[in-house]
Amino acid sequence: MNPSIAEHYREILVGLGENPEREGLRDTPTRAAKAMQYLCCGYAMSLKEVINGALFESQSDEMVIVRDIELYSMCEHHMLPFIGKAHVAYIPTGRVLGLSKIARVVDMFARRLQIQENLTKQIADAIQHSTDAAGVAVVIEAKHMCMMMRGVEKQNSVMTTSVMLGAFRESSATRLEFLQLIGRIG
Template identity: 80%
Template sequence: MCNDLAKHYQQILLGLGEDPEREGLRDTPMRAAKAMQYLCNGYEKSLDEIVNNALFESSSEEMVIVRDIELYSLCEHHLLPFIGKAHVAYIPTGKVLGLSKIARIVDMYARRLQIQENLTRQVAEAVQSVTGAAGVGVVIEAKHMCMMMRGVEKQNSVMTTSAMLGSFRRSGNTRQEFLQLIRNH
């Protein structure tokens, strides 16, 4: 597959008017192909594989928050990066998820061609399905290179998206507690 991608990158270089055989570009098609495979390795993973049975019995019914999970993704419209952080919270109902698994879930979905709105919902639904939580809240804040490097070229713009499921959607108090806790750090 990498060789096929490399051939396409070579065609892109030719289409841009470049010489893929010049010294600085000779290995670029293969490097770009390997980079794209890495940046999109979320397609190779499944939720079951990521979680790997890391659910643990717990009597806790209080909100669990993992804040400031860095994420790197590619905009599906322009294939340019968007970079930011995710804040994920859930209210357990007898089981808690291993801490690193939440970050791995974010990575799995971020490492696919995406739009931020879908990424936010996918993370929330995945945490909900794995934990059976009473509620899940996800907020993602990201800077999009497709808006910064091209088009309107707004360097300081940040997009914020949220997905609120279960008690986070039904209860204004639960939602407010989550939003207040991620703001006060």
């Protein structure tokens, strides 16, 4: 745990008018620092480490989809969480990616200070780079605490972002199949 982060949390408590020495807050700066480091652990990860050689030869050239990958990230503007799910698809060209690695790629980028638009693109680009797929599609749906807890306080708003690369961008039929399979089009 980085002690300077804990000291900054202590200063925040003082700035808010709190007494960081009172019983309930004595260990809060350290706990908050540990929590923030965990929530932002994606900075310490690399795509190569996350993939860890889990690319396997395959003759499959049909769409591979992993739906409903839960994600937890932090809004870089307010440092409040956004929570949702990612749907990731790719069309292999001789190699497939280990199933858990797709979720790990989502986590690597989600566990950084983010905006959802960039997160969606980073995931798509990473899957494309790792697999050399014929196409990659990523859709993320998330609720943002910065919009729910403050500001306009809209509790039921969901932000949806998408990135379509290769065959998913070029072929409306491929894109439509993906959207139907993840339940976004009837």
